[in-house]
Amino acid sequence: MQRGKTQETGKQRPFGLRDKVGYLFGDFGNDFTFILSSSFLLKFYTDVMGVPAGIVGMIMMIARFVDAVTDVTMGRICDRSPLTANGKFRPWIRRMCGPVAIASFLLYQSSLANQPLTFKVIYLFITYLLWGSIFYTSINIPYGSMASAISAEPSDRQSLSTFRTMGGTLAGVVIGAGVPLFAYDNVGGMQVLNGGRMTLIAGIFSVCAVCCYLLCYHLTTERVHPEVDEKTKQENSVGRMLKNAFTNRALLSIIAASIVMLLSQLTMQSMANYVYPNFYRNTAAQSATTIVMMAAMLVAAVIAKPLATKIGKAEVSVISNLLAGLICIALLVIRPANVWVYVAMQGLCWFGLGIFSMVSWALITDVIDYSELRNGIREDGTVYALYSFARKLGQAASAGLSGALLSAIGYTQATAFDAGVVNSIFTISNLIPAIGFLALAAILWFWYPLHKKQVDANVEALKEKHEKETNE
Secondary structure, three states, X not given: OOOEEEEXXXXXXXXXXXXXXXXXXXXXXXXXXXXXXXXXXXXHHHHOOOOOHHHHHHHHHHHHHHHHHHHHHHHHHHHHOOOEOOEOOHXXXXXXXXXXXXXXXXXXXHHHOOOOHHHHHHXXXXXXXXXXXXXXXXXXXXXXXXXXXXXXXXXXXXXXXXXXXXXXXXXXXHHHHHHHHHHEEEEOOEEEEOHHHHHHXXXXXXXXXXXXXXXXXXXXXXXXXXXXXXXXXXXXXXXXXXXXXXXXXXXXXXXXXXXXHHHHHHHHHHHHHHHHXXXXXXXXXXXXXXXXXXXXXXXXXXXXXXXXXXXXXXXXXHHHHHHHHHHHHHHHHHOOOOHHHHHHHHHHHHHHHHHHHHHHHHHHHHHHHHHHHHHOOOOHHHHHHHHHHHHHHHHHHHHHHHHHXXXXXXOOOOOOOOHHHHHHHHHHHHHHHHHHHHHHHHHHHHOOOOOHXXXXXXXXXXXXXXXXXXXX
């Protein structure tokens, strides 16, 4: 039974560099607020606002459970949105870029540091929900779903995945290299975060985010337009969607992989704000690490696509995560006293992670294709929403775990430079990622079913399906 058609219009300009650059700017905009939050929000609230790390982590975890509703709801809204001259997904980027930028800025208000603890906790909870669960969701779900609407060709989608990762990497370099240089004061040989400068930096990044989102909107074009009849809309209820999701091995495994990946990556990023200023007492090396990370990502960007084409996206992801995990284990064993040795080894770890990052967004388009073949309907927004929710769970798990472990080792403003505390910080910052990267490799090899042979078969099956639907 025909459930709808997927048409790729021929009137627009062909897919090309303009789309890739535009899609790059989308994640550049995303990560001006996302990476700032995942890397510095915990540090800001523990060191500037004086809120215990455990409380901050708990708030972040609670917010992610709210995302269970808002992410899926936004995905359904996208799938059911009417097709406009600008597409289904792009209009949301223009609508929501302002609100998400304002909400991010509100998170970093150092002028409230002297308010009572209860007030600061409530303020963090409300503003964090507004930023992450409502406004960031309302722009990130359409942005991620848009990849499968820009082109139906797997090679084009792999290019979009690479450029998206590069956009996030660029934002990571700007934030990771710039913030430590400008946001810290040297007080008696100790690196102390300056709250006023963090507020200013957050405002500047919010403006940059809006500019990037608008570039994404104007440079990209949606070409693949799913046509779904009213009967399909009625049959495709939330209950059926959830049933399809929980019996979809590819979707479940990529969700698990996403949670573990974000737990590992964001723990490395957030704990860097404690390793370099507190353990090594060297924020210049923290900025240098970001430059090294960028170089590693550039090399990964060059080799990821040919490797993925030759041996498969899932296969190359397994190898790259094994490399990252082994580097973290080596750091735990060696515990280098020289900060520049640590920086160099971190660069190798980021190289492994970078290869996986370059193909990760193409993996979800493979899952969307698989789900269409399996369920008879294309649900770009819904599938991506579930994936996005999983990513936020990984973000929350990282923040919650980092906050809980910092509290467990006795980290406070008063003990931030105690020998026992900083040694424990080093262990946390490498042990959690090591476990996560190795677990991620295992998930992609043993559980995730869409290895190269299956993906190639799915692409051919979809081409036949769409040709048949078009002829009908």
